[in-house]
Amino acid sequence: MNADAGLSHGLAKDDPGLRARIEDFLYLEAGLLDEWRIEEWFAMFAEGATYEVPPTGDGSETDPATSLFYIADDYVRLRERITRLTKKEAHSEFPRSRQRHMISNVRITGMTGGVADVTANFVTYRAKRGVVDTYYGKHVYRIDCAVQPWKIKAKRSILDMDMLYPGKLTIII
Amino acid sequence: MDTLLNPLPHSLSGMVVEDRDRHLFRVARRAFTDDAVLEEERSNIFDRCWLYVGHSSEITNNCDFITRPVGGRELIFNRDRAGVVHAFLNTCPHRGSMVVREKKGNALAFRCFYHGWSFNVNGRFASRFDEGNYGKEHYGGGCADLAQVPRLESYRDFWFVNFDRNAMSLSDYLAGAKEYIDLVADQTEAGMEIVGAGQQYVINANWKLLAENSIDAFHGFPVHSTYFDYLKNIGSLRMESGNSDFTARGMTSLGNGHAVIEYASPWGRPIARWVPSWGEEKRELVERLRQGLVQRFGQERGIRIAETSRNMLIFPNLVINDIMAITVRTFMPDAPNRMTVSAWALGARGEDEELRKLRLFNFLEFLGPGGFATPDDQEAMENCQRGYKNLREVGWNDISKGMPRVGPPMNDDEEQMRCFWRQWRDRMADRTAGGK
Numbered sequence: 001m002n003a004d005a006g007l008s009h010g011l012a013k014d015d016p017g018l019r020a021r022i023e024d025f026l027y028l029e030a031g032l033l034d035e036w037r038i039e040e041w042f043a044m045f046a047e048g049a050t051y052e053v054p055p056t057g058d059g060s061e062t063d064p065a066t067s068l069f070y071i072a073d074d075y076v077r078l079r080e081r082i083t084r085l086t087k088k089e090a091h092s093e094f095p096r097s098r099q100r101h102m103i104s105n106v107r108i109t110g111m112t113g114g115v116a117d118v119t120a121n122f123v124t125y126r127a128k129r130g131v132v133d134t135y136y137g138k139h140v141y142r143i144d145c146a147v148q149p150w151k152i153k154a155k156r157s158i159l160d161m162d163m164l165y166p167g168k169l170t171i172i173i
Numbered sequence: 174m175d176t177l178l179n180p181l182p183h184s185l186s187g188m189v190v191e192d193r194d195r196h197l198f199r200v201a202r203r204a205f206t207d208d209a210v211l212e213e214e215r216s217n218i219f220d221r222c223w224l225y226v227g228h229s230s231e232i233t234n235n236c237d238f239i240t241r242p243v244g245g246r247e248l249i250f251n252r253d254r255a256g257v258v259h260a261f262l263n264t265c266p267h268r269g270s271m272v273v274r275e276k277k278g279n280a281l282a283f284r285c286f287y288h289g290w291s292f293n294v295n296g297r298f299a300s301r302f303d304e305g306n307y308g309k310e311h312y313g314g315g316c317a318d319l320a321q322v323p324r325l326e327s328y329r330d331f332w333f334v335n336f337d338r339n340a341m342s343l344s345d346y347l348a349g350a351k352e353y354i355d356l357v358a359d360q361t362e363a364g365m366e367i368v369g370a371g372q373q374y375v376i377n378a379n380w381k382l383l384a385e386n387s388i389d390a391f392h393g394f395p396v397h398s399t400y401f402d403y404l405k406n407i408g409s410l411r412m413e414s415g416n417s418d419f420t421a422r423g424m425t426s427l428g429n430g431h432a433v434i435e436y437a438s439p440w441g442r443p444i445a446r447w448v449p450s451w452g453e454e455k456r457e458l459v460e461r462l463r464q465g466l467v468q469r470f471g472q473e474r475g476i477r478i479a480e481t482s483r484n485m486l487i488f489p490n491l492v493i494n495d496i497m498a499i500t501v502r503t504f505m506p507d508a509p510n511r512m513t514v515s516a517w518a519l520g521a522r523g524e525d526e527e528l529r530k531l532r533l534f535n536f537l538e539f540l541g542p543g544g545f546a547t548p549d550d551q552e553a554m555e556n557c558q559r560g561y562k563n564l565r566e567v568g569w570n571d572i573s574k575g576m577p578r579v580g581p582p583m584n585d586d587e588e589q590m591r592c593f594w595r596q597w598r599d600r601m602a603d604r605t606a607g608g609k
Contacts, residue, residue: 053543057276057370065530067369068518070543072534080406084399084545091396092548129559131377163373163513168551169543 022118022143023106025150030101033172041172042082046144046151051078053157053173056164070169085170092170097128099171103139114146115153122157124173126166133166135159135173180568185213186602189594190569196576198591202564205379205557210601211509217600218489219244221337223346225491225503226250226260229330230366230522231277236294239277241515243334245505248322249273250332253295254281258327260334261296261319272319276370283319292319329358330365331501349427353485356478357495359470360444361521367501368533371517372541378554380490380506383514384593386550387492387502388484390434390585391574396553400539400546404440408450412439424582424589430488430596432589438482440497443532444521445479451531458525486589488596493519498536510558516541 032041045051053071055061064072073081084090102123110117118141126133135157142154157173181203182188188201188210204210224244231239231250238251240263247263249272263271265285272285272292282299284291291299298317311317324335326343328351333343344351358365376383386392394401404410424434441448445463447456467475482496492502499519504512518536520529539546572594575586582588 055370055372061369064533065526066533068371068533068541069537070372070541072537076407077534077538080403081545083406084403087399087402089398090549092552163375164542165375167375167377167514167542168548170548 018111018116018145019106019108022108022116022145023103025143026103026106026118026120026139026141029152030103033101034099036096036099038082038085038172042079044149044152045075045078045155046147046153048075049078049152050074050154050156051081051172052155053159053169056159056161059158070164090170092168095128097126097171099127100125101173114144116143116145117141118143122173124171126171133168135166135169136161137173178569180565185210186598188601189598191591191595193576196573198572198576198587198594199569200572200594202561202568202570204597205381206509206561206564208509211506213601214506215245218597219336219505221335221340221600222489223324223326223333223335223340223343224489225487225501226325226332226334228365228367228501228517228519229258229327229332230364232258234279236279236281237277238273238280238283238294240271240273240275242505242513244336246322246336247271248334249283249319251294253293255295257295258325258332259294259296260322260325260332262322264320265290266298266317266320290317296321329354346429347427347487348429348431349425350431350433350485350487353427353433353483354493356483357493357499357519360466360478361524362469363522365499365519366522368518368520368529371515373513373515374542375507375511375513376504376551376554377511378551378558379509380504380512381593381597382554382557383504383512384486384490384492385590386554387494388432388434388486388589389587390436390484391587392550392553393585396549397546399549400544401439403538403545409441409448410439411441411446411448422584424584424586426588426592427485427487430593431486432592433483433485434584434589435481435483436584438480438496440482441531441535442479442482442497443524443528443535455527455531458528486593488593497539498532500536500540 029041029044051073052064052069054069055067061067085093088094103120105121107119108116109119120139122137122139124135137157137159140156141152144151144153178199182201188204190199226243226248227239227250232252235252235254235256238249240249249261249263252258263273265272267288267290270285270287272283282291282293293299296319298312322334322336323338324340326333328343328347331354422436426432438446441451445459445466447459463479466478484494486492490503494500500516501519502514502516504514506512518533520532537544541547572587572590575582575588
């Protein structure tokens, strides 16, 4: 057993159902994205939340203020991203692609004041016109479990691909 | 003329047809789809033109190196112990393995892992094998050294290689583009730098579609309405001009197939054009930068650097777009219907932290695979590539916009693409003329 597993186990002892509930929360999120219910997806975010996709590479570039990210949305830019994606003039997603979001290896890495730090592995498939794009990596979440309903305070999707083979990052992975 | 156009021209030069009297300019769609065309492009264009390899700021210190593909080769771009810049072909002279496998680093020597041949960072063979392994001749004539690219030259920290030993100088090749590189390089006295590792991505379209798209103002509003909506919604759209050159609406042919379009910026520019969404506290800082440019270069050139947006293509595959941020972008075909793009953000060295952040956000909001604009460009290019499946019946692109115009071309005409295509035609038609 490694240290992380021990931490997770310790939290689980305090609240045996916590990881299962967090998994349910992430599955709900994935399901909304699969179905293009992106405005409902956005409603899962707390005001002031961030959504980021750092550059591919060795993982050393972690600050959007000093490195060029693929996506570094504050709450306003994220809202605008969603608004844009609902328009027919977001040409890269018209007609809309089909997507499927897979989540696994969910781990609670920290818990402070009812706010959980969570990591999860992901694979997201995007299909359009006979081309299947695959995005994979790790999500890092900060989830406020002290409010009802729970809200995402931060989501960072770290890609493990060494370059962006699909070319576009127009869907929410 | 139309009735004379064969949908499937066989000669390369016949793929570009210009009729100045009738104001018609046509390009055969086969030029975007044919393996044989790509083969000719490799030998007539990519083997003979100056190709961008990197920026000085990417190898700041002695012994810094980066590796990257350029012109279909694998290169090492580095600085040796004395600070001299080199570009080597990344292949061991022994049995061919790529010698350097990291993307970047700092090293006193390069060592091929396969059999242990080693090289100084100036390329010289450095292994010490026991006597009897190799004869004296073995080390003669540089045969055991890393091979340098035939030509490596730079202009204002932008480094280029040429695989044609007899090519004209970089300075002659860049021709009128130098003035516009100056407008970027002069933005700060401290010099410009590449920020971070940049973006690498694939577009399933012919490389020439991106050459066209990068300097195409005609598509701006139809394709990017959602981006302009976004700017408007957040208070980053500022059309009024003050003392700017808001009337700038030009296109300039820069020679050798290079061209630039210029226009008044509707967006903020961290180098000295403020927009309300940045807040009042940045306004003063930006105004100071602006005044600094005016002091250094006078009112006209200072304001031109601060205000005006420019999209420039340096033939065949370097884009320097000085717009809401500065992108340096190069692309190389992997196949007729597929290219790999490398794009970097360029910023002022020692720039104010907040302005650096705005620069990066400006970049990723528009540019790159996760932006609000570039993905729609990609969609347009990939859509063109698919449309070319109909080329047996509909075989030609029209690039005639603005041909009847009296006076200088406008930035949303298509004269800048015609500059590209004339150069393409001439280089594809005349091997001996290429690069000379």
